[in-house]
Amino acid sequence: MDLIHLSDGDNSFRVRVLGRRMPGVLPLHDLLNAEVLIESGFVSGRLDLGLFPDDLAGWSRALDVLAAGGDVCWIDDDRSPEIRVQALNKQHETPAVHVEDVARSSISVFVPLCLEDGWIDDQRNLLQLVQREWPSEVLQTSPGAYEWRR
Template sequence: MSEREPFTLVRITGKYGGSVAIELDESMAPGVPDTSGELMVHNDFVAGVHHTYVEPYDLASWEHVLDEVEAGRDAVWREHARVAEIGIRLVDREEGQDQITVTVADQQTTRVAISLEVNRGWIDEQRGLLHGIREAWKHVHPTAFR
C-alpha cells in the first residue's frame, strides 16, 4: 500500500536545485486537506521544515501574491501574520525562465532567502495547486470562497 501524496499548496522548485513547498496534512475527511501542514525550504546550504497552517481565507491572498509577481512586482504572503511569511522577488525575467528570490521568515528569529531559477510556467503551476486546494475545501468551507 502506498502512502497518499500530501496536499500541496506551494511547490516552487528551481531548475538547478532548491525548493520551497507547503504540504497540508490529510484531515479526518478522506480527500480533504487539513489546515495544518509543513513549510519546507531546501537548497544546497539549508534544509528546514516548519510546522504551519493555512486557513481557507489565506488562499485569496496567495492568489494576489501570484498576480503581483506575474506582473513583475515583489509580494509577500501573510506578512506580519500569525505564521511564517513567504516573500517572492522577481530578480530577472528572461526568455523561458525567471530568476526569483524566495524569502521565508517566521515571526521569531529565522529568515532565509534562496535564489531559484524557474521555468516560466511556474506561476501557472502554483495556480493549479491553489485551484486543487480550493476544490478540495469548497464543500467543507463554502463561506470562505464567496
C-alpha cells in the same frame, strides 16, 4: 498536497497542505494544517503553518502581482512565518523566496530559484487543486457566529 512548489533541482521551496486541522468542528473546519519546506545543498528546514481560506485567497492575489512582475509578501501576520516572493531578484537575476520565522525562531532563509517560464501558472494550478480538495465549507454569518455553507 503542495500548495506551492518552486524548485530548480538544487533549491526548493514548498508549502505542503496536510489536511484539515479540526474537520467537522465549527469554526475551525476550514483551517488547514500545512508545512513550509525549504531544501538546498546548504540548508534544509521545516515550519508548521496554519492556513485559513483568506490565506488561500491572498495567495491567489499574490500570484496576480507576481504575474505582473511585482514582489509579494504573503501571510504577513503574527502567527505565521513571513513569506516574500520576488518575481525577479535583481542580484541573482532569478525569482527568489525569503522566509522569516519572526513569530517563533527569528530565523530567515533566502532562496534564489532558477525557474522555468510558466512557473506562476503552475502555482495557480496547485492552488486550484488545493481549493478543490479542501473547499471552504464554513460561513461566518456575523462576528463569532458560523454555519455550514449549503
